[in-house]
Amino acid sequence: MNSLLTVRLAYGQLLTYCGWFAGAATFAMMTIVVANVVARYAFNSSVPGAMELTEGALPLIIFLSLALTQFHGGHIRVSMLTDRLPRTLSQALLVLALLAGAVLFGWAAWAGWLSAEKSLAIGEMKRGSIRYPVWPIKFAVSFGMALLTVQFLIDALCVAVGMPLQDADPEEVE
Amino acid sequence: MSNLVIGLIGTGCLFGGILLGVNVMVVLGLVGAFGLAALVGFQGATALLSTVFFETTHSFHFSVIPLFLLMGFFAMRAGLGEDLFEATSRWMGNLRGGLAISTTIGAAAFGAASGSSVGTATVFTKLALPQMLDRGYDKSLASASIAIAGTLAVMIPPSALMVVYGILTDSSIGALLIAGFIPGIIFAVLLCLAIWLTVLRRPELAPIDSTKYTLREKLASLRLAGPLVLIIFCIVSGLYVGIFTPTEAGAVGAALTLLLAVIRHRGIKGVQINATLLETIRTSAMIFGILISALLFSKFLALSGLANAVGGYLTGLDVDPWVIVVLVSIIYLLLGMMMDAPALLAITLPITHPVMMDLGFDPVWFGVFVVLLVEIGAVTPPVGINCFVVQAASGGRVKLEEVFKGLVPFVLAGFVMLVLLYIFPQIALFLPSRM
Amino acid sequence: KTYTYITYKPQGANDAHSRSLQWFVEEFAKRTGGKHDIEVFWGGSVAAVGETPEALAYGVGDMGDIVTPYFPDQFPLNNAIGFFIPQPLSSDAVAEAMVEWHRDYPQFADELTSQNLHAISFRSLEGYGLLCKQPIASMTDLAGKRIRSYGFAYPALIEAMKAIPVSLTTSDTYEALERSIVDCAPIGPALARGFKYDEVAKYYIEMPFGASFGHILAMNLDSYQGMDDETRAVLDQLGIDYMVEYAAMLEAEEVKVRELWQGELGVTVLPFPGEELTALIDDTGVQAVRAEWESKATDAGVSFDDIVAKLRF
Numbered sequence A: 001m002n003s004l005l006t007v008r009l010a011y012g013q014l015l016t017y018c019g020w021f022a023g024a025a026t027f028a029m030m031t032i033v034v035a036n037v038v039a040r041y042a043f044n045s046s047v048p049g050a051m052e053l054t055e056g057a058l059p060l061i062i063f064l065s066l067a068l069t070q071f072h073g074g075h076i077r078v079s080m081l082t083d084r085l086p087r088t089l090s091q092a093l094l095v096l097a098l099l100a101g102a103v104l105f106g107w108a109a110w111a112g113w114l115s116a117e118k119s120l121a122i123g124e125m126k127r128g129s130i131r132y133p134v135w136p137i138k139f140a141v142s143f144g145m146a147l148l149t150v151q152f153l154i155d156a157l158c159v160a161v162g163m164p165l166q167d168a169d170p171e172e173v174e
Numbered sequence B: 001m002s003n004l005v006i007g008l009i010g011t012g013c014l015f016g017g018i019l020l021g022v023n024v025m026v027v028l029g030l031v032g033a034f035g036l037a038a039l040v041g042f043q044g045a046t047a048l049l050s051t052v053f054f055e056t057t058h059s060f061h062f063s064v065i066p067l068f069l070l071m072g073f074f075a076m077r078a079g080l081g082e083d084l085f086e087a088t089s090r091w092m093g094n095l096r097g098g099l100a101i102s103t104t105i106g107a108a109a110f111g112a113a114s115g116s117s118v119g120t121a122t123v124f125t126k127l128a129l130p131q132m133l134d135r136g137y138d139k140s141l142a143s144a145s146i147a148i149a150g151t152l153a154v155m156i157p158p159s160a161l162m163v164v165y166g167i168l169t170d171s172s173i174g175a176l177l178i179a180g181f182i183p184g185i186i187f188a189v190l191l192c193l194a195i196w197l198t199v200l201r202r203p204e205l206a207p208i209d210s211t212k213y214t215l216r217e218k219l220a221s222l223r224l225a226g227p228l229v230l231i232i233f234c235i236v237s238g239l240y241v242g243i244f245t246p247t248e249a250g251a252v253g254a255a256l257t258l259l260l261a262v263i264r265h266r267g268i269k270g271v272q273i274n275a276t277l278l279e280t281i282r283t284s285a286m287i288f289g290i291l292i293s294a295l296l297f298s299k300f301l302a303l304s305g306l307a308n309a310v311g312g313y314l315t316g317l318d319v320d321p322w323v324i325v326v327l328v329s330i331i332y333l334l335l336g337m338m339m340d341a342p343a344l345l346a347i348t349l350p351i352t353h354p355v356m357m358d359l360g361f362d363p364v365w366f367g368v369f370v371v372l373l374v375e376i377g378a379v380t381p382p383v384g385i386n387c388f389v390v391q392a393a394s395g396g397r398v399k400l401e402e403v404f405k406g407l408v409p410f411v412l413a414g415f416v417m418l419v420l421l422y423i424f425p426q427i428a429l430f431l432p433s434r435m
Numbered sequence C: 001k002t003y004t005y006i007t008y009k010p011q012g013a014n015d016a017h018s019r020s021l022q023w024f025v026e027e028f029a030k031r032t033g034g035k036h037d038i039e040v041f042w043g044g045s046v047a048a049v050g051e052t053p054e055a056l057a058y059g060v061g062d063m064g065d066i067v068t069p070y071f072p073d074q075f076p077l078n079n080a081i082g083f084f085i086p087q088p089l090s091s092d093a094v095a096e097a098m099v100e101w102h103r104d105y106p107q108f109a110d111e112l113t114s115q116n117l118h119a120i121s122f123r124s125l126e127g128y129g130l131l132c133k134q135p136i137a138s139m140t141d142l143a144g145k146r147i148r149s150y151g152f153a154y155p156a157l158i159e160a161m162k163a164i165p166v167s168l169t170t171s172d173t174y175e176a177l178e179r180s181i182v183d184c185a186p187i188g189p190a191l192a193r194g195f196k197y198d199e200v201a202k203y204y205i206e207m208p209f210g211a212s213f214g215h216i217l218a219m220n221l222d223s224y225q226g227m228d229d230e231t232r233a234v235l236d237q238l239g240i241d242y243m244v245e246y247a248a249m250l251e252a253e254e255v256k257v258r259e260l261w262q263g264e265l266g267v268t269v270l271p272f273p274g275e276e277l278t279a280l281i282d283d284t285g286v287q288a289v290r291a292e293w294e295s296k297a298t299d300a301g302v303s304f305d306d307i308v309a310k311l312r313f
């Protein structure tokens, strides 16, 4: 049980690194958009590719943070009914719910992988004021969903052996 | 089995799953994906799964959501909430119910820097709830007034939820953001009135505060609100006059609040940029997770023909438009008991938006109306996300039942606001029409 | 059998696109004697623009609109026209060219069949000009102007004009024009009316960009091959007739919009020395875009000389 906790924490550390990357991308996005506004009014010009880069950054921001959100228990669920059930039953339900999450995102990660492979095969490009290949972003989307799948599996295992997951911290809930 | 029946079964599974505690993102996505598989086969469902996640997020429009969230989190770091609460309570504190009223006003003002209802409710729970409880305020009144005040952040621009509506219905996001401004302020006034009437009837709920501030102290407190006035001015006027697009407003707002936070902490270190960014991306991921899963579900609902059937039924009713509006409102209030705002919008708009457009309602007006509806849903039991947040952030000082109990006058104020919006649509449309 | 049709277009758009699709649906039911019909899922409720090819290929819908310029790498051949801006063809001629190429070069159809798709018909867009906030008389007036750009050919062309390309989505362009974030946008009259750009930009410059392509009315290959011969023949003929019907609707729409422009909308239509635009074709950036298509065509085994000749002024 202790080693399971260790695994969960180590995995959480990996997710946090991904989160830092996503956070840095968010900050970069803010900077580019502001720079574009400033360039427009101060120099009557624009930052080349501001829109293309913003578009490309958003999937990275979202999918590299999905699993971290689950790690911190931030995806919204309703517990008023299950809280009133006997402990073993509510525990079993929660394991099933977490496995359901693994099924959905395992499926989506695989589907996303197929789409990324296709994108790589045809050399899909973002074409605008600047150009860049799209397939790395599509692989990142698939990777992010795979990360989430693993997190769901770890959490299901944790609940199954009776380890409490940390409760949702309200500050992380929109 | 007919497609409609599959649609109905899927909808049943959705609500069952939500009640059984499956996380909302998972149950929406899973029912959507398996429902699609039942309608068009496993390969078809896989094809949509392979595209929807990337296509939805690979969007310039959607980038406004993390930017608005970032702005709100920087505003918290900059202590804008504290400053506003301090200023308003110096002016209003001596009134009966004054602290609750000043919380409402402070939250409305803070809402002009934050796009998140839950975020605002959290900040003001931490700031105002201990103060009210220490001074003998009724727990229900104190906590409920904070839970509802959070919703003002969504009415007053910037607002992540208005953006979600704009994206889902392809309406002008700039016009939507501006449209919420006047209704947000009127709603704030209505909430203050609701507090005032409540304590007028039952004075024991809110003892009068005896702390006296000199005029000098009161005036000094106004200076604290100065930075926020700057932010409001930049965002609202920037959108109104057309200096920048909504996405740019989000980025500029985030940069300005970051600047304020740096000034407040006399350096970059105290701002904890790392932690702020992590909070931002986690909240963004949560919103998008629900949004995309809800899209999967709504694709399923559309293909099953259920969405068309319900929409066709509503449009085909031979009744006055206001009856449809009431029906639509009831649908939102009922569903709003079960789920939170972005999911609710994503599930329902494909059905309700075409119906309302057929009836000739203005898309921007409907945006404000529907956002108010789902925000009322954010405080109604059993799933009242703002109430959960207030209860959780109170550190055990109030119970969930107590929060819900105090909400009656505020939900009534919400209904009054809905009626006002229906009778005087200009409340929402005046500013956008002047853009 | 009821076939499904998925489109991003909202039913209420009431433009040539949506009305002609409505016509297509009604004709299909009529011509099959009510034996078959088509149920349309409008407004992207089933698949967004970017999702449509996959959704059609795997049978989420039987038929649908593929907005080809979104997929230059997925359908390079069928995007030929998009790489050659400006080009001399009108809307009708573009549709004709697509039919001709599909007949003469099997690679055009292969590109679709390899992705389990079949082209029923082609919907070319109107001829494009430049809608601006200020009057523009010649190329020198465009120097330093910010021009809305999208897709893969306009950025290079706009740079060749010595103007600044600003990438914007279709829905952002209205606000961007209104607020002078951009000065001009390449567009045709009917679309300018449809997106209401002509409310905020009042000068239409007759720059001969040529007609854009456009949409492929595509069908899932299995659904197509699964049709009985009679129904398939009906559909094939309907695809051809559709282009005529759509062209008429589009033309009527353009005439109507130009009348509105002269009247209540007050949009001034200005001539433009076309040779100043065609001169830009020699620009290295513009040539690079064209060379990119030619290399893609070579990869697909198409000898493209005749195709390129058709797109030359």
Ligand code: NA
Pocket: B110, B111, B112, B113, B114, B115, B116, B152, B153, B154, B155, B156, B157, B158, B159
């Ligand atoms: Na706000």
Ligand code: NA
Pocket: B336, B337, B338, B339, B376, B377, B378, B379, B380, B381, B382, B383, B384, B385
């Ligand atoms: Na609720």
